Amino acid sequence: MGSQYHRGVTQTPGSTEHPVLVVDFGAQYAQLIARRVREAKVYSEIVPHTMPVEAMMAKKPAAIILSGGPSSVYAPGAPSVDPALFDQGVPVMGICYGFQAMAAALGGRVAHTGVREYGGTAVDVCEAGVLLAGSAQSQMTWMSHGDAVHDAPDGFVVLATSPGSPVAAFEDADRKLFGMQWHPEVKHSQGGQAALENFLYHGAGLAPTWTADNVVAAQMELIREQVGSDQVICGLSGGVDSSVAAALVQRAIGDQLTCVFVDHGLLREGEAEQVEVDFVQSTGVHLKVIDAREQFLNALAGVTDPETKRKIIGREFIRAFEGAAREIVADAGDKDGDVKWLVQGTLYPDVVESGGGEGAANIKSHHNVGGLPDDLQFQLIEPLRTLFKDEVRAVGVELGVPDEIVWRQPFPGPGLGIRIIGEVTAERLAILRQADAIAREELTRAGLDREIWQCPVVLLADVRSVGVQGDGRTYGHPIVLRPVSSEDAMTADWSRLPYDVLSVISTRITNEVRDVNRVVLDVTSKPPGTIEWE
Known part of the structure; x- marks a missing residue:
């Protein structure tokens, strides 16, 4: 028998302990699944399908969702699911390819039907069970597949069928195993969010506790524990991310924080004034302005490669922050002191796109993730690192950050340089x-x-x-x-x-x-x- 540690495990409000893991099989919607789980007020993380079961279990997941993907389960080299995953006592839900891989791993049969289903597809519910409780008997869903589950594994109840899917959804409620051929995370799927919430709340027994106020409380406690009595600087750009990060850290440690605004010459018209006036007036934060326009332009001279630009900008930001830290210490008259901590407004999409999500592809190096220099002299505080942009805005509202900043359109840290x-x-x-x-x-x-x-x-x-x-x-x-x-x-x-x-x-x-x-x-x-x- 596998581990049964999951029994009694619940997510602590606002914490990232016991996440719902979204296992990415190469689906374009893996991030969207994670978003929909969070919309249900449950914390989620994305991990690659190559992660061993043992490593997944080390994260103490509250539940696991297997995403869709472009492969055929019986094609040579196709990603597969280790059957041991289903013996861990952790609730699992398979979606599209994840559903088929789950069926195959548990002894079901997956094959071509000769009928491909792409886009809007009608599904007939024959048994609501836990997963489809409250669903309409006939509903429109969003599908994208050429293979289908023909026979469910032993012990599973067939919940729904479609013209191209003899088994379009199934569950073994006793083992907390569920799956569906369609994409519930896509808005076009009727009742899709309700099905996800049925899995999370009733199949996995999770409570909706991932909220902005809980995130603020948990992060403040963590920041105080990390920092102690140390001085901290925050790289403030005036954008949503850095502003909310600064407001959160200031709420936690007060005057220990000094915000540093680096005018690198890559800003849009009026942005320097917005930071120096609007944000300071609304928050009362201590702000130090660094004029680094000549420094950045000299460093970027002759450079045309975008990845090189991002890395140069990331490096020069850090050099500017290091200089600011020395000045802050000097101004305080502390000859032997230093600033150990740097706050950044890094978000979850930054981490994923920079290849920092576990096993994620490196789409582009964000200046504050893949662009950081190897000889970084600061320890990082990234209170928003697990959040998507809309979640950051919700935290900003909770902190009382002004609307003109919270709802400002995103602007990249490298600015006009990219x-x-x-x-x-x-x-x-x-x-x-x-x-x-x-x-x-x-x-x-x-x-x-x-x-x-x-x-x-x-x-x-x-x-x-x-x-x-x-x-x-x-x-x-x-x-x-x-x-x-x-x-x-x-x-x-x-x-x-x-x-x-x-x-x-x-x-x-x-x-x-x-x-x-x-x-x-x-x-x-x-x-x-x-x-x-x-």
């Missing part, structure tokens, strides 16, 4: 800064700030196109508008902005910004494209 495709120069920054200001002004005037997630404005500095301006031929740069809608930046779709707003933005940019003669619109979703171009 929105210039090509070398970063003072001249190019001036062009992009002006174009960005026009786009933001018109979006605000149209009342669209809350309708879109963000709108990166990109300068294709190494590209020129022919234009006609003032009855003459021009050879100028294109500007790209990238308006996107998203819940947490893990996935996104392009925002359908009104044509008249796009027209005004285009006209103003080409009329008012020198060396720009063309404005184009990026209509790519994520995936396949990331939100930022670099």
